Amino acid sequence: MREFCPALAGKTYFNYGGQGPLPTPSLEAMTASWQTIQRLGPFTTTVWPFLAEQTTRVRQSLAGLCGVGPHRLALTENVSAGCVLPLWGLPWESGDALLISDCEHPGIVAACHELARREGLQVATLPLLGLCMATAQGELAGTVLEQLEQGLTPRTRLVVLSHLLWNSGALMPIAAVAERLQQHPRQPWLLVDAAQSMGSIAVEAVAPHADMYAFTGHKWCCGPEGLGGVALSERLLEQARPTVIGWRSLRNEASAASLFHRDARRFEVATSCVPLASGLATSLELLADQGTPAQRLQTICRGSERLWQGLQRVHGARTLLAEPPPAGLVSFTLSDATGLPRNTADVVETLGRAGIWIRRLDQPDCLRACIHITTTDAEIDQLLAALAAL
Numbered sequence: 001m002r003e004f005c006p007a008l009a010g011k012t013y014f015n016y017g018g019q020g021p022l023p024t025p026s027l028e029a030m031t032a033s034w035q036t037i038q039r040l041g042p043f044t045t046t047v048w049p050f051l052a053e054q055t056t057r058v059r060q061s062l063a064g065l066c067g068v069g070p071h072r073l074a075l076t077e078n079v080s081a082g083c084v085l086p087l088w089g090l091p092w093e094s095g096d097a098l099l100i101s102d103c104e105h106p107g108i109v110a111a112c113h114e115l116a117r118r119e120g121l122q123v124a125t126l127p128l129l130g131l132c133m134a135t136a137q138g139e140l141a142g143t144v145l146e147q148l149e150q151g152l153t154p155r156t157r158l159v160v161l162s163h164l165l166w167n168s169g170a171l172m173p174i175a176a177v178a179e180r181l182q183q184h185p186r187q188p189w190l191l192v193d194a195a196q197s198m199g200s201i202a203v204e205a206v207a208p209h210a211d212m213y214a215f216t217g218h219k220w221c222c223g224p225e226g227l228g229g230v231a232l233s234e235r236l237l238e239q240a241r242p243t244v245i246g247w248r249s250l251r252n253e254a255s256a257a258s259l260f261h262r263d264a265r266r267f268e269v270a271t272s273c274v275p276l277a278s279g280l281a282t283s284l285e286l287l288a289d290q291g292t293p294a295q296r297l298q299t300i301c302r303g304s305e306r307l308w309q310g311l312q313r314v315h316g317a318r319t320l321l322a323e324p325p326p327a328g329l330v331s332f333t334l335s336d337a338t339g340l341p342r343n344t345a346d347v348v349e350t351l352g353r354a355g356i357w358i359r360r361l362d363q364p365d366c367l368r369a370c371i372h373i374t375t376t377d378a379e380i381d382q383l384l385a386a387l388a389a390l
């Protein structure tokens with residue numbers, strides 16, 4: 001897989017959680033797809049079967065990974081669209097409360113706040129960051145559920161929680177949270193941000209429990225930017241109205257009145273870039289060639305443990321998690337010889353000058369290095385040596 005990725009040559013790359021590298025076969029599949037479209041004619045009856053085939057192929061692959069039927073899978077542009085499009089179509093009542101974890105991405109949080117402003121909803125925060133940093137992974141599920149219990153009120157109508165937290169790298173007990181929400185008198189909707197989980201861990205047994213399980217192809221799946229998806233629950237498909245509407249939302253283009261698709265396509269909009277589907281489907285096949293999601297996670301965890309263990313020995317480094325991470329996100333802080341926190345932006349820049357790419361985060365102010373199946377031990381050791389030299 002590594003040899004397929006020109007992006008990994010000549011640098012030491014740890015930003016898979018930001019964007020994964022695009023393998024050459026996926027790039028070639030996209031080019032071939034564009035060429036086929038032009039050869040057949042971009043708007044001809046001869047091209048439609050090809051476009052349908054490419055879209056169906058990627059929808060089926062993504063639905064299979066999510067453990068849902070293809071009718072529950074809407075193709076979107078990215079994680080954010082996968083969250084926002086169905087979320088805004090839910091039947092809200094003024095006074096409903098949204099419970100949002102404090103480890104969610106700012107774009108999703110902002111969308112929820114704007115929804116709350118327009119619909120007269122309340123917003124409450126579910127504090128998890130401190131728990132993740134203080135609790136062993138084996139006990140985290142129970143602790144998160146206790147915290148959820150405290151956050152739920154009779155008005156709670158939605159819970160927003162990532163599967164794999166993008167800041168600490170901790171794994172959330174999504175299935176147990178879903179089960180608890182089913183027992184709540186109002187059965188709150190569960191929106192799961194799967195930006196960091198899809199492509200890095202097995203999600204098949206978890207995604208079907210969420211009402212909205214939104215992901216992108218351009219991070220851990222190593223697909224092109226601009227194509228993602230969202231797996232939707234049956235009850236959401238029954239109750240949510242389409243939001244951004246275009247011809248792809250319609251069951252029958254000839255008669256636009258109330259003829260939206262009954263399935264997840266009601267949240268798809270209009271013309272989009274089909275070659276991206278060819279590229280993502282190829283990346284998913286390449287990943288599958290490397291092993292099952294569970295086998296690949298083992299490889300990832302071997303690497304993230306090596307980094308996590310190494311960080312324990314770097315003077316001034318402190319990992320956010322108290323034990324090796326459950327997947328590929330390794331977050332940490334660095335302090336200088338006097339014990340003062342180092343400026344994380346400076347660290348990113350300094351490492352970047354040496355061809356080593358990690359990122360910083362705002363909340364908490366920390367550094368994050370991601371390990372994928374393509375990461376080598378030598379790269380991890382190089383990062384550790386560079387951090388030690390700092």
Ligand SMILES: Cc1ncc(COP(=O)(O)O)c(C=O)c1O
Pocket residue numbers: 017018077078079080081104105107108162166193195196215216228
């Ligand atoms: C947890 C999380 N949610 C959402 C996003 C936004 O992703 P997208 O640009 O695909 O909408 C990111 C991107 O880094 C993320 O890490």
